[in-house]
Amino acid sequence: MSDSSAPNRLTGDDLTTWAALATLLEWLPPALDAPLVRGFNLTHFEYGILFALADTPDHALGMTVLAGYANSSLSRLSRAVSRLEGRGWVQRTRNPFDGRSALTTLTESGLEVLEKANPVQAQTVSKLVLEPLTTAQRGQLREISLRIQRAIRDHSGWQPSRPDTY
Amino acid sequence: MSDSSAPNRLTGDDLTTWAALATLLEWLPPALDAPLVRGFNLTHFEYGILFALADTPDHALGMTVLAGYANSSLSRLSRAVSRLEGRGWVQRTRNPFDGRSALTTLTESGLEVLEKANPVQAQTVSKLVLEPLTTAQRGQLREISLRIQRAIRDHSGWQPSRPDTY
DNA sequence: CGTTATTACTTGCTCAGTCAAGTAAAAACT
DNA sequence: AGTTTTTACTTGACTGAGCAAGTAATAACG
Numbered sequence: 001m002s003d004s005s006a007p008n009r010l011t012g013d014d015l016t017t018w019a020a021l022a023t024l025l026e027w028l029p030p031a032l033d034a035p036l037v038r039g040f041n042l043t044h045f046e047y048g049i050l051f052a053l054a055d056t057p058d059h060a061l062g063m064t065v066l067a068g069y070a071n072s073s074l075s076r077l078s079r080a081v082s083r084l085e086g087r088g089w090v091q092r093t094r095n096p097f098d099g100r101s102a103l104t105t106l107t108e109s110g111l112e113v114l115e116k117a118n119p120v121q122a123q124t125v126s127k128l129v130l131e132p133l134t135t136a137q138r139g140q141l142r143e144i145s146l147r148i149q150r151a152i153r154d155h156s157g158w159q160p161s162r163p164d165t166y
Numbered sequence: 167m168s169d170s171s172a173p174n175r176l177t178g179d180d181l182t183t184w185a186a187l188a189t190l191l192e193w194l195p196p197a198l199d200a201p202l203v204r205g206f207n208l209t210h211f212e213y214g215i216l217f218a219l220a221d222t223p224d225h226a227l228g229m230t231v232l233a234g235y236a237n238s239s240l241s242r243l244s245r246a247v248s249r250l251e252g253r254g255w256v257q258r259t260r261n262p263f264d265g266r267s268a269l270t271t272l273t274e275s276g277l278e279v280l281e282k283a284n285p286v287q288a289q290t291v292s293k294l295v296l297e298p299l300t301t302a303q304r305g306q307l308r309e310i311s312l313r314i315q316r317a318i319r320d321h322s323g324w325q326p327s328r329p330d331t332y
Numbered sequence: 333c334g335t336t337a338t339t340a341c342t343t344g345c346t347c348a349g350t351c352a353a354g355t356a357a358a359a360a361c362t
Numbered sequence: 363a364g365t366t367t368t369t370a371c372t373t374g375a376c377t378g379a380g381c382a383a384g385t386a387a388t389a390a391c392g
Contacts, residue, residue: 045378073380079378099386
């Protein structure tokens with residue numbers, strides 16, 4: 001029995017599992033960002049915003065729903081949209097049906113950038129995450145990720161990634 | 167055949183695997199930090215520094231080796247050590263055998279904090295990562311993490327987590 | 333229909349992290 | 363021994379994110 005029910009110290013396999021994951025958490029995000037940043041001056045997060053907008057019928061979304069897709073706090077999103085707006089890839093318009101809501105719209109040049117960034121991002125994810133794994137391991141990773149997500153949701157009150165809404 | 171050899175677009179299982187992992191990468195780090203921050207005003211990163219120092223015979227390490235353990239850039243580490251020094255948990259002394267090297271030493275109160283933080287951190291990791299998984303899955307996670315780490319090392323030139331040394 | 337509450341953002345302040353440019357000590361050449 | 367290179371850090375300028383405190387528009391209530 002490898003006692004993992006809230007021990008005071010991690011040992012043995014549990015420790016090496018945790019160490020392996022911790023290193024991954026440290027290395028993977030910058031590695032995934034790098035090609036996007038170098039090629040398009042776009043972080044993974046900003047890319048996600050453009051991606052979400054492109055996936056929408058009229059290429060426009062209110063901040064709150066967009067924050068949901070990007071799983072971001074509103075303040076983080078607001079600033080990121082400002083940056084994207086500054087680069088001309090996105091535009092803010094007022095929602096005619098609700099004066100509070102700021103519709104964020106993907107521009108033509110935003111769409112162009114996204115379409116060039118898409119294959120780069122897909123290939124980075126493939127090279128760094130998918131290809132190194134067997135098909136079985138990809139399934140395992142999916143299941144493992146979902147279980148940990150659920151644990152976070154259950155444990156940390158609610159929505160650890162949206163600190164604005166505490 | 168779920169073509170994952172550098173496709174231009176992620177689809178199907180690959181897409182859901184990636185989405186699950188991406189969400190994890192976003193949620194897990196803050197969730198792991200929260201109890202440490204609330205309880206001890208200590209991030210996971212700072213905790214790692216204290217932990218590494220405590221694991222050393224004389225509770226002292228030079229910055230470069232410490233950066234290795236914490237897998238951090240030197241500048242990030244230098245600032246973190248300054249913070250810890252400000253809280254009195256660590257002390258900088260000059261290495262008598264090498265005037266360039268700044269030995270960072272764990273203080274008494276640093277050790278006390280660490281010893282109180284240790285079980286909290288172990289239990290957080292257990293609750294959020296280990297317990298939600300079966301024993302088999304823990305093994306899978308270890309292997310998967312190592313494979314991705316290797317891919318990052320092989321692919322991104324070298325040491326993506328130490329941008330100072332480019 | 334006027335007041336209060338809620339929703340949908342935005343922004344000021346602060347802090348952590350990156351990059352690049354220091355500084356200072358030791359090592360390596362010549 | 364004197365100059366150059368390398369090593370071991372530190373720091374300044376800048377950027378991005380978090381929290382808390384705004385603002386403005388709508389909804390809900392009495």
